[in-house]
Amino acid sequence: MRRSRLRDAEALSPFMIGMLALSLAILFVPLGIIILLSFNTSPYGTFPFQGTLKWYGALFTDSGLLGPTWLSVELSFLVAVSAAVFGTMAAVWLDRRASKIAGTLFRAALLSAITVPWLILGLAMLLVMNAIGIGRSLFAIYLGLLATVLPYVVFIVAARLNALDRDLDFAARSLGASPIISFLRVSAPLILPSIISGTLIAFMVSFNNFLIQYFLAPFGVQTLPLKIYTLIRVGYLPDLNALATLIVGITCLFIAILHRLGLRNAGLPGGAAL
Structure with missing residues (x-):
């Protein structure tokens, strides 16, 4: 056999x-x-x-791609930082404060945001934004992208928190540290690689997410994915190849950083690689 x-x-x-x-x-x-x-x-x-x-010279001189590129970078950076803050807070609550029922429901909600196709999410977000009076705007794009990338940060940080040795926190508390001081001085340094990894992933997903931006962008505002979509409908532009090459290079740099952080995280007390 x-x-x-x-x-x-x-x-x-x-x-x-x-x-x-x-x-x-x-x-x-x-x-x-x-x-x-x-x-x-x-x-x-x-x-x-x-x-x-x-x-490449044309890309940085007479190209119309720089404006949308910087808008996408700024918007994605804001979304990634917000996701890091709120995602870490949610992960701490999920790991240490949430009841079993609340934690299960919260995880299910986060998983739905990941598994539901972005086409459906974008349409649903547009209907919600119109219903609450926000409409199609940069703020709507920010909220839509934040809701899309937040689960990634929560799951990455929560997995790291779950792998930590709780005795470290108990030891700090027994020495008189408050819960906040104990978290900032003991837990936060240990989960920092996971927070950075989640932030980078949130940035990359936000930067490349065409569907959410397509549904929520106001008239006249073009992020880089929307600008590329407009250009390829008109015809071929060689500037796009240069821009795509730069984006591929930056993405490879991000992947190398994530790999490095994963290796470092694997050597922390009670930790596992990302």
Whole structure:
């Protein structure tokens, strides 16, 4: 029986390797083409290839992409910081104060925000914003994105809190520290890598979330996803390749930071990797 299973595993291994290679190709080949074309002289993405940096220069001079890009960065930064603050508070309540029923209901609500398609969430948020008088505005985008990314921060920080050694907190309390001081001096430094990781994930999700921004953006206001959507409906622009290459590079930097924080978090007392 055991030998039969080993033979089956060996027979499947080439198929699995092929599927993995195909998946990686589908994921990374388009990115590689975009990066390659961002250095191509031709404005239409045609060959033969001739190297140039003029599209990067055009991106920072006469391109209309910088305004929407900075708006998206500022909005995503505000959403990420807010998610870090409120998400950490919610995680602490969920881990240490919530009753079993309240915790279960709260987790279910957070999971629904993650599992429900953004198309449905965006439409529902638009109806809610109109009903409460906010309408389509930058504040509506802020609230919609915050509701979308908050569960990520809560679950990441709550998982880290659950892995902490409670005796550390009890020891601080027994030495006369108040609950707030005990949290700030004992728990907060230990969960800081998770807070930073959740904040970075919240920023990336907010920055790239087209559907929520599409439903809630007011007329005349364009974030970067909305601007790109408008441009690709008109025609091909080589500036987009340069911008996409920069975004891919920044995303890789974020991933490296998250990986580094995960390794550091794995070495903390009572902790597990993110």
